[in-house]
Amino acid sequence: MKEGPDIARVAALIGDPARANMLTALMSGRALTATELALEAGVTAQTASSHLAKLHEGGIVAARKQGRHRYFTLDNPDIVELLENLMGIAQRTGHNRVRTGPKDPALRKARICYDHLAGEMGVALFENLQQRQFIVFDDSGEMRISKQGAAFVQDFGLDLVQMRQMRRPLCRECLDWSMRRSHLAGALGAGLLQRMFELGWARKSNESRVIDFTPTGEKAFYDLFAALPNN
Incomplete structure (x- = not known):
């Protein structure tokens, strides 16, 4: 057996x-x-x-x-991660839905992955936080928020103490199916997206997983989370 x-x-x-x-x-x-x-x-x-x-x-x-x-x-969040990974495999191996439509580019730009930001803007957010060393990996390979990252998150209006008490990882990678790079999940990923909603930068679509950023909100997002030049 x-x-x-x-x-x-x-x-x-x-x-x-x-x-x-x-x-x-x-x-x-x-x-x-x-x-x-x-x-x-x-x-x-x-x-x-x-x-x-x-x-x-x-x-x-x-x-x-x-x-x-x-x-x-x-x-559970691990079900979300599994489904996003399967979507990435389906995309990579050509197992796509027959019908495409005008929502597809919008989905690739910014969408909700259960409770955090995914797509081009989600990957940009994650890579910016890494480049600024707000999110780092320790010797065991575990992702954590740095001291300067904690200060940034609190300045952005998030309650880091409350997020640390949640029964979920504070920050976690989630492989993005459309970008094939990681975006940020966990309590921090969810908190950052919720804060963007509160600031009026974006709203959730009622018809799909698309997240609609206003022109002002998109500018504010990229002013704060734009890709940094390589040294």
């Missing part, structure tokens, strides 16, 4: 086309009902409920009831 984690079961749960469409929809970070996810998957409500029961049992999605409705979200 084979021992160890059963990756085939996880792959089967994610790999069904209808379930994959549901999980992609949940990458927006919004909690969605079975009816909403049925529309995303192109299946009946009954079929969607069956799929969601399997995903919930398998630990892929979490469910909570509010009023008459039951809402679903991705169960």
Whole structure:
């Protein structure tokens, strides 16, 4: 008998086309009902409920009831990372959706990856923080925020003490499917994006995972997080 984690079961749960469409929809970070996810998957409500029961049992999605409705979200940040990595593999190997549209360039520019910024602007943010040594790697390869990085984050209006107390990594790499480079996840990545929303730099699209930056917000973003020249 084979021992160890059963990756085939996880792959089967994610790999069904209808379930994959549901999980992609949940990458927006919004909690969605079975009816909403049925529309995303192109299946009946009954079929969607069956799929969601399997995903919930398998630990892929979490469910909570509010009023008459039951809402679903991705169960854990590591599920988000797994899905983003799979999207990158699909992109790299040419397994793309047949239909493309005007949202595609916008998705590649700036989109939400569950609760943090992804796309060109997400990668630019992460690389800027690294170049300025606000985020560094210790001898064990673990990512951490530096002393000067902590001062920057607090000046930007984030409560670093509160973020350190969360039951999730403070900062973590997430491989960006469209850029094939990393963007910033974890509590810090989520906090920075939320702060941009609070400042009025950007807003979440109601129709997709696109993050719409205002012209003023985009300028403020690149004034603060522009790529630095190589020495």
